[in-house]
Amino acid sequence: EPEVTQTPSHQVTQMGQEVILRCVPISNHLYFYWYRQILGQKVEFLVSFYNNEISEKSEIFDDQFSVERPDGSNFTLKIRSTKLEDSAMYFCASNWAGNTGELFFGEGSRLTVL
Amino acid sequence: AQSVAQPEDQVNVAEGNPLTVKCTYSVSGNPYLFWYVQYPNRGLQFLLKYITGDNLVKGSYGFEAEFNKSQTSFHLKKPSALVSDSALYFCAVSAGYKYIFGTGTRLKVLA
Numbered sequence: 001e002p003e004v005t006q007t008p009s010h011q012v013t014q015m016g017q018e019v020i021l022r023c024v025p026i027s028n029h030l031y032f033y034w035y036r037q038i039l040g041q042k043v044e045f046l047v048s049f050y051n052n053e054i055s056e057k058s059e060i061f062d063d064q065f066s067v068e069r070p071d072g073s074n075f076t077l078k079i080r081s082t083k084l085e086d087s088a089m090y091f092c093a094s095n096w097a098g099n100t101g102e103l104f105f106g107e108g109s110r111l112t113v114l
Numbered sequence: 115a116q117s118v119a120q121p122e123d124q125v126n127v128a129e130g131n132p133l134t135v136k137c138t139y140s141v142s143g144n145p146y147l148f149w150y151v152q153y154p155n156r157g158l159q160f161l162l163k164y165i166t167g168d169n170l171v172k173g174s175y176g177f178e179a180e181f182n183k184s185q186t187s188f189h190l191k192k193p194s195a196l197v198s199d200s201a202l203y204f205c206a207v208s209a210g211y212k213y214i215f216g217t218g219t220r221l222k223v224l225a
Contacts, residue, residue, distance in 0.1 A: 004157075033212070033213075035215075040154075040202070041217070041218065042215070042217050042218065043158070043204060043215040043218070044215075045212045045213070045214065045215075048211040048212050050211070055211035056210060056211035056212050058212075091157055091158070093158075098211075099146060099208040099209075099210065099211070099213075100146055100165050100208065102148060102160040102163055103148075103150075103158070103160065103213060104160070105150075105157035105158045105159070106157050107156060107157045108156075108157055
């Protein structure tokens with residue numbers, strides 16, 4: 001069964017460093033999302049992406065964040081200068097049907113900022 | 115603004131008993147509603163959705179949910195709980211170009 005894959009599974013970084021989280025969505029999906037979850041609790045929307053541009057972003061997704069789909073398969077989330085409060089589990093998700101379709105989630109990338 | 119609420123942080127139920135995990139929503143227009151389950155250190159897995167049609171929706175692992183427009187609810191149910199159903203459950207609503215998740219309900223099924 002096709003799945004969304006995310007790398008790395010865990011990254012530890014120093015405050016102020018840049019981090020890139022990578023995702024390979026399911027191949028025929030068209031809509032891509034990043035969510036984060038802090039301490040296994042609330043699942044917070046960061047950004048949605050369709051047709052090579054951002055569809056919507058949340059207040060969390062400030063100038064320190066960016067997304068890219070550089071080669072038609074990968075979907076990356078970059079945090080330019082990490083802060084302590086960026087420590088979280090980051091989930092990539094995708095679907096083919098937009099807002100009527102279920103999301104397929106990856107297993108997540110745990111980011112720890114020291 | 116679109117939102118979902120899960121009023122219970124935790125639900126405890128004995129194995130074999132029916133379970134209900136509650137969700138209410140607030141949307142403008144037609145609601146597109148979803149339930150997901152999350153096991154420890156895993157991603158969210160889709161259980162079921164309501165888009166249109168029959169108010170009783172059946173999903174994975176024997177779960178079902180009832181859409182109630184007058185009560186703006188979409189409660190998740192299962193007739194007979196298993197210990198392996200113990201997990202974190204999220205209700206979600208589609209809102210434009212994003213999905214909004216509830217705060218989650220931890221289900222604990224006791225043997």
